[in-house]
Amino acid sequence: DIQMTQSPSSLSASVGDRVTITCRASQGISNYLAWFQQKPGKAPKSLIYAASSLQSGVPSKFSGSGSGTHFTLTISSLQPEDFATYYCQQYNTYPLTFGGGTKVEI
């Protein structure tokens, strides 16, 4: 199975900060990577697919990059509604696997 490792596991930031989350795959996955946002008690929400393509309706402050084994999710200017847990997920090979999550806190 492909292991997905996110770092950091949690971070503290302030409104207006630029935040970057890293996701590493245990083997090359081309650009077959998605990012999700999850708020407490809520279902996950799709943000990005194909490493850098924004899902419809997702604001442009979210951006993704990377290919192969190293990927990043960047939030350009953190707003109160962005405090949540973020997950990466590979779809290069079955079984599909998620990273462990990055909790973005105030």
Place this chain on the structure above:
Amino acid sequence: QVQLVESGGGVVQPGRSLRLSCAASGFTFSSYAMHWVRQAPGKGLEWVAVMAFDGSNKFHADSVKGRFTISRDNSKNTLYLQMNSLRPEDTAVYYCARGPLLYCSGGSCYYGMDVWGQGTTVTVSS
């Protein structure tokens, strides 16, 4: 609007069975693959299973293979997860997610997870 509503969760004893349902509305259900994803209390997301739009292909996670079976009824716009031989470690919120086709390679196709239901809780305990 596009909506997915899960049902069928509850408290069940180890070794027993449960069937989850996911009712879809607001889109052409038969045109999309569908996933089940679960989340144990306080833990991260774990993919469980996926089924192609026409039921022709399906994959299950190793942790549930041989115990859980994904299926769908396109005439009822409903996805199912039959869960047998339940274990305490199956305790989780179970989500269904819509799966738009992203790409196919090596005889397998891969699908996104662009719309999620609100989840249904399964607790396996004696």
